[in-house]
Amino acid sequence: MTDQTVDYFGLQDQPKLYNSFRPEYPDNLINFVIAKTMSRHNLSGKFLDSFQTNGKCALDLACGTGLFTRKLSSKFEKVYGTDTSDGQIEEARRSNSCSNVSYSRFSAYEIEATLDYFTIEVSNLSLVSIASAIHWLDPHKFFKSLVESIASETTVAVVGYGVPAIVKPSNVAQNIIQESRLSSLGKKEVTDLVETNCPKMKLYNQFFQDTLFERFADYVQCDAKGIYSMQAELPYGEYFENHDYKEFPVLKKSNLHDLVQFLRSMSFYRAFWIDNENEIQNGTVEDPVALFAARILKEENLTENVTNIDLNDKNNVKSMIQVDIDVLWTFYVHILSNER
Known part of the structure; x- marks a missing residue:
């Protein structure tokens, strides 16, 4: 907690x-x-x-x-x-x-x-x-x-x-966002516009929501x-x-690496890590943010590993930076x- x-x-x-x-x-x-x-x-x-x-x-x-x-x-x-x-x-x-x-x-x-x-x-x-x-x-x-x-x-x-909502970049989605005049619309209207033209948006946001609301469920009451x-x-x-x-x-x-670092900057991630550090390191507990990153890297064909990955590993960092992700704040x- x-x-x-x-x-x-x-x-x-x-x-x-x-x-x-x-x-x-x-x-x-x-x-x-x-x-x-x-x-x-x-x-x-x-x-x-x-x-x-x-x-x-x-x-x-x-x-x-x-x-x-x-x-x-x-x-x-x-x-x-x-x-x-x-x-x-x-x-x-x-x-x-x-x-x-x-x-x-x-x-x-x-x-x-x-x-x-x-x-x-x-x-x-x-x-x-x-x-x-x-x-x-x-x-x-x-x-x-x-x-x-x-x-x-x-x-x-x-x-x-x-x-935030994750948008997998595409020319069609970018044009729609520009034409929609963000300042005159709310998040839901913009998200609906993009979602229909960006197939991976739903999937990646599902991964993101699962990370926030399910895997950190006992830690999110504050931050x-x-x-x-x-x-x-x-x-x-x-x-x-x-x-x-x-x-x-x-x-x-943005990119996957920066989004992962955003999640790691949250208090609930630090609290989770403090409570589970030994278990994460010996592999008995999954790091939810590492799992989130692995799931997207798998979709992008940049890894075969869909369990915990080392977020500080240079090769993994390089792979995450390669994944362009626009974030709708x-x-x-x-x-x-x-x-x-």
Whole structure:
């Protein structure tokens, strides 16, 4: 079982895996968040590309390795990120090249302590974000602490992404996706369009769903819960008067190796490995991610092995990189605010 008291994201190579293989938040989502933030300050949309209002700043809570934090750096004079994981904060600092971004170790609940530490004036805090982390928190405790600590004009953005869909590349599928105008459709509509023109999509997604929902069934209640439901029933209305929601489907070119590394960056994989390391190594327990990779490599005629494969073996890595896989990510954002 996944234990919420364990820092799975800070263990061994997890911070680097997380930073390298989690999906990048799309620019149109960032611009949507900034536009909503600007509207709270009566600023014109024409300044969207250079929104660095004098003295205004953003705070990214539960920031992990700073994947979302860094995307805000060109939009605000100062951006601050906090997380409870020492390993994640260390990786965030190591990979940070933005002079206006700072990190420190705080819980997402410790908002007033964070403001004091960074000497942030509440009146200058334009945006508070939390990306791909709300599922780790007690929502009532978090939202109560948040609204008690920020000004009414501060925008709050709850960001994340849903379960990715695997698309085996084909010219027909690519054309359909381009013509469908992803930004105007939801994930289901796009998936249905592609599925009928990409025969292997159903099979590979079946492998993927089996890996997530069946083989890790006892471990997914924490981290994977965050990618199960994009519109989870959280008590937004109890704490905020205004609530906007928008989805951003994005097709990203990838390969089997990167998708496997994404799965290995999840907390449930690390928890499973900790509980079963000896059994995996002596072959009495299968590594579900290795099995997932082997099943696709078998379909691609790159292996005869449909049991556990060594994910770190150079030949297997080379084979996985050869398998082109496009991944359909559906990012989402909840924009929350109260009347001034």
